[in-house]
Amino acid sequence: MNTLSDSALMLKVKSGESHTLGLLYERYKKRLFGFFFQMNKDASLCEDLVQNVFIRVLKYKHTYTEDSNFLSWIFKIARNVYYDHFKAQDKKRASTLTEVNHIEATENxxxxxxxxxxxxxxxxxxxxxxxxxxxxxxxxxxxxxxxxxxxxxxxxxxxxxxxxxxxxxxxxxxxxxxxxxx
Structure with a gap:
């Protein structure tokens, strides 16, 4: 099952095989976390937002089609989850990039x-x-x-x-x- 494409896995989820969502989660959790972290820099919030993405994947699985690009589809969901979170909180979006690690001392x-x-x-x-x-x-x-x-x-x-x-x-x-x- 690990060799199946993202699209094939999502089609299995859509057809009721929800257990295959775990493989998609494993493939995309770090990438989604990175996106959220670069947008707001709050690690615990990012973890929650990643979970919310996969909840919505289940909720809106009926909207996924064979012709859909899975990467675009899941990032569209992630984007909506991000903005919906801040709308619900009625907060100003506090978006910052991660701090750059200090450069180690070198000769120059x-x-x-x-x-x-x-x-x-x-x-x-x-x-x-x-x-x-x-x-x-x-x-x-x-x-x-x-x-x-x-x-x-x-x-x-x-x-x-x-x-x-x-x-x-x-x-x-x-x-x-x-x-x-x-």
Missing amino acids: VERDIEKSEKIRILQKAINELPPAKKELIILSKIKELKYKELGEIIGCTEGNARTKVHRALYDLKQIYLTLEKR
Whole structure:
């Protein structure tokens, strides 16, 4: 059963073999956790959100079709779980990227300090993006989703997703350059 594709496993879940959901959970829990952690940085909340994704997978299994791309489908659910959580809590989305590990001391300390400063500025720039653009950057550049998958997740065409990512990158660059001058 481990050799079955994600789509084949999901079709088994859809047909009533709910025990196969465990294999999908094992395949996707780390990836989903990483997505949630990069969006809000609260590990215990991320664990809850991952669980909620799989609860919704069961609840909405009837919406999955053979033609569906499983990765896009589950990340669309994850995205909805994330936003629904904050709507229910009526909180401002506190989205931050994980802190970058400190660079170990090397012979060229000056270069390491400069690199660390650039990473800090980049983190700060990403955090200053509006949530929708931040999400695009995380999904496309950090989670390395293809534009087609990203388009399916956010509900647009592949070309539109590419355009939105490029605009988000442009905005990120402008924010980064402004912060770098300070």
